[in-house]
Amino acid sequence: MFYKSEKDTIAAISTAVSESGIAIVRMSGEQAIEIADKVYRGKNNKRLVCQKTHTIHYGYIADAENVIDEVLVMIMRGPKSFTGEDTIEINCHGGVYVVNRVLETLIKNGARPAEPGEFTKRAFLNGRIDLSQAEAVIDVIQSENEYALQSSVNQLRGNIKNKISDIRAKILYHTAFIESALDDPEHISVDGYGEQLRVVILELVSVIQKLIDSASDGEVIKEGIQTVILGKPNVGKSSLLNALVGEDRAIVTDIAGTTRDVLQEHIRLKELSLNIMDTAGIRDTEDIIEKIGVDKAINSAKESDLIIYIIDSSVSLDGNDFDILQSLEDKKSIILLNKSDLGGKIQVDDVRIEYLERHTNFKEFNIPVIEISAKTGQGIDELEDAIRDMFYHGQLSFNTEIYITNMRHKNALIEANESLNKVMQSIDLGMPEDFYSIDLMDAYESLGSIIGESMGEDLVNEIFSKFCMGK
Numbered sequence: 001m002f003y004k005s006e007k008d009t010i011a012a013i014s015t016a017v018s019e020s021g022i023a024i025v026r027m028s029g030e031q032a033i034e035i036a037d038k039v040y041r042g043k044n045n046k047r048l049v050c051q052k053t054h055t056i057h058y059g060y061i062a063d064a065e066n067v068i069d070e071v072l073v074m075i076m077r078g079p080k081s082f083t084g085e086d087t088i089e090i091n092c093h094g095g096v097y098v099v100n101r102v103l104e105t106l107i108k109n110g111a112r113p114a115e116p117g118e119f120t121k122r123a124f125l126n127g128r129i130d131l132s133q134a135e136a137v138i139d140v141i142q143s144e145n146e147y148a149l150q151s152s153v154n155q156l157r158g159n160i161k162n163k164i165s166d167i168r169a170k171i172l173y174h175t176a177f178i179e180s181a182l183d184d185p186e187h188i189s190v191d192g193y194g195e196q197l198r199v200v201i202l203e204l205v206s207v208i209q210k211l212i213d214s215a216s217d218g219e220v221i222k223e224g225i226q227t228v229i230l231g232k233p234n235v236g237k238s239s240l241l242n243a244l245v246g247e248d249r250a251i252v253t254d255i256a257g258t259t260r261d262v263l264q265e266h267i268r269l270k271e272l273s274l275n276i277m278d279t280a281g282i283r284d285t286e287d288i289i290e291k292i293g294v295d296k297a298i299n300s301a302k303e304s305d306l307i308i309y310i311i312d313s314s315v316s317l318d319g320n321d322f323d324i325l326q327s328l329e330d331k332k333s334i335i336l337l338n339k340s341d342l343g344g345k346i347q348v349d350d351v352r353i354e355y356l357e358r359h360t361n362f363k364e365f366n367i368p369v370i371e372i373s374a375k376t377g378q379g380i381d382e383l384e385d386a387i388r389d390m391f392y393h394g395q396l397s398f399n400t401e402i403y404i405t406n407m408r409h410k411n412a413l414i415e416a417n418e419s420l421n422k423v424m425q426s427i428d429l430g431m432p433e434d435f436y437s438i439d440l441m442d443a444y445e446s447l448g449s450i451i452g453e454s455m456g457e458d459l460v461n462e463i464f465s466k467f468c469m470g471k
Contacts, residue, residue, distance in 0.1 A: 006125065009035060010114035011106045013099055014470030020094030025102050026470055027088040027111055028119055033075060035110045036088040039063065040073055048088075053077035061090065063105045069098050083119055084126030117467025121460070124452060131452025131463070132160040135406055138467050139222070146271040147221045147392075151403050159402050160409070163211070164447050167204055167416075171444045174200060178437045194427040197436060201420050201427075208417045211404050218405035220305070220391050224266060224273035228301045231310035232320050236338040239374035240310060241265060241278040269384045277304075306332050306387065313337040313346045313371070317354060325354065333367050334386050340371040340378065412446045419443035 009029025015022070027036065037048040042059035051057060055075055061068045072091040081087040092102050107113060117138075124134045136155035143149040174197060181188040229237045244267050264277050301307050309324055311317070328335075335351055348369045368386040372379030404410050419442040426435040448454030 006122070009111045010118055010122075011103060011111035012114035012119070012470040013103055014089075014119075015094070015099075017096055017099065018094075019096060023092055023094040023099040024470075025090040025092065025099065025106065026114075026119065027090075027106055028081070028083045028085045028114075028122060029111070030086065031110055032086045032088045033077070035106055036073060036075075036090070038109045039105050041067070048073065048075060051075055053080065061092065061102050061105060063101070063108070068101050068105060069093055071102075079126070079128075082128065083122040084128045085122060114469065115465075116469050117464035117471060120467060120471055121464040124460075124464075130158075130161045131460070132164070132406075132409065132450055133158060134452070135408075135463065137471060139405065141468070141471065144224065144266070145221075145268050145273040148273065148405075151218070151221050151405055154402070155405075160404075161451050163207075163402055164450050167207060168444055168447050170200065170204060171440050171447075175437050175440045175444065178433050178440075182434055190433050193433065194430075194436075198424065198427050201423050205417055205420050205424075208413050208420070211402060212410060212413050212417065214402060215404040215407075215410045217392060218403040218410075221403055222405040224275045225387065225391060226303070226305040227274045227276040227308060228304040228306070229276065229278050229308045229310060230301055230324055232312070232318075232324075235310045235312040236374045237278050237310055240308070240336070240338070240372075241276065243374045243377060243380065244269060244274070244276065269387070272384065272387060274306075274387075301327065301331070304331070306334070306390070308334050308336060308383075310336045310338050311346060311351065312339055314339045315346075317346060317350070322354070325351075328367060332390055334383065334390070335367055335369045336379070336383065337369065337371045338374055340373050409450050412449045415446040416443040419446060 007030065009027060009031040011025065011027040014024045014026040017023075033049055039061050040046075040048050040057070040059050041062050042048075042057055046057065046059070048057065053076060057073045057075070059071060059073065061071050069092045074089040074091070076082075076087040076089070078085040078087070090102060092099060103113075120129075120134050120137050123129050124131060129137075133156055136152050139152035140149065140156060143152055177188075178190070178193075181190045181193075229240060231237050245265050264275065267274050267276055307328060309328060311321060337346060337348065337351070348371065351369050368390075370379050370382050370386060372383065404413065419439045422439040423436050423443075426439065445454045449459075452460065
């Protein structure tokens with residue numbers, strides 16, 4: 001049992017615990033270099049405690065007289081390290097046993113096992129990063145597509161921190177002005193100040209609302225697009241899924257109704273992530289099991305972000321197609337004319353005409369219709385372009401744009417905007433200026449929770465508990 005303190009020297013394996021070429025054991029704290037010096041064996045009796053910061057040293061790690069492994073030891077003295085403390089990183093061979101022996105030796109000589117996320121937590125507590133940057137660390141690790149990675153890296157570099165700090169600075173300036181005026185009314189006048197403040201609040205509300213609105217893109221970037229493949233039996237739904245996944249995950253046969261349940265896969269389509277579901281073919285059926293599958297398909301479509309509707313272009317449309325077409329009007333959808341390599345009976349214009357005839361209240365047909373062949377891969381690139389344009393309105397920019405991908409951040413922004421709108425209400429009602437400062441400070445505190453400047457210890461601990469052990 002270890003008594004845990006923020007002053008302890010902590011150690012953990014920072015790479016995956018599996019057979020690999022190299023593994024890293026990390027140690028951080030006041031005694032990190034001294035503990036490493038106890039177990040390090042270098043040429044000419046080299047002492048790590050005498051070495052300069054940001055240097056690497058070749059040697060061996062030993063437990064008493066027993067040599068464990070040949071290693072490279074990196075020294076990073078605080079505060080110029082990730083945690084802001086003296087830090088040691090031991091690069092050893094990646095065998096599971098040997099890595100654990102190195103860690104055990106460090107613990108035997110004075111370190112304690114790190115808790116999940118404790119290295120990053122120390123970086124936060126020591127002022128090396130703010131809370132939004134700390135959360136970006138785990139987002140980088142968990143990124144599953146190029147967009148998510150770019151967004152997380154920009155957050156790690158401080159784009160959210162900088163934006164929030166700028167907004168808070170403006171709020172604090174006006175709060176301080178109001179408080180000063182209330183304390184010294186003889187020298188500081190607030191005549192007409194409400195209208196001046198209104199202009200500032202309107203600007204801040206607009207900026208914050210833009211960040212809140214970006215969360216819809218942010219959710220798609222981080223979590224992926226909830227996608228359902230719909231169509232009649234045997235039109236090529238499972239073949240499309242297999243083509244996108246790159247391997248045979250769904251059973252493909254010439255027998256209609258083979259797929260009876262919803263099959264889910266997470267795939268990367270170039271820069272995009274799709275949580276894609278292959279569903280039972282939609283048709284009228286007396287088969288109880290198949291009917292359950294059809295019902296699941298319809299319900300999954302209702303809850304999805306995107307419907308990919310596949311039509312077998314080698315046969316004519318029928319009543320089942322007409323029913324599905326009608327269900328697309330309230331959803332983001334893409335229509336695929338599969339088996340185009342066989343020479344189809346259905347063309348793109350046929351689908352447009354059929355849709356418009358059954359949706360007389362629609363002036364335009366805005367659903368993309370793409371000719372594909374799930375067998376040959378024809379049209380897959382066009383499908384990806386259509387999805388990107390539909391959800392990201394073209395190419396995403398990560399140079400100047402900020403995307404809110406964290407629900408905690410979004411909720412804090414919503415709370416801040418509600419407080420600023422209360423300031424507007426107080427101005428409109430001609431309330432005393434001290435009412436303004438109360439709501440301004442509420443907004444200031446809500447925004448502070450994003451970067452970790454105003455939040456409880458329990459929430460901080462909860463956030464870092466979700467990290468992996470060596471980070």
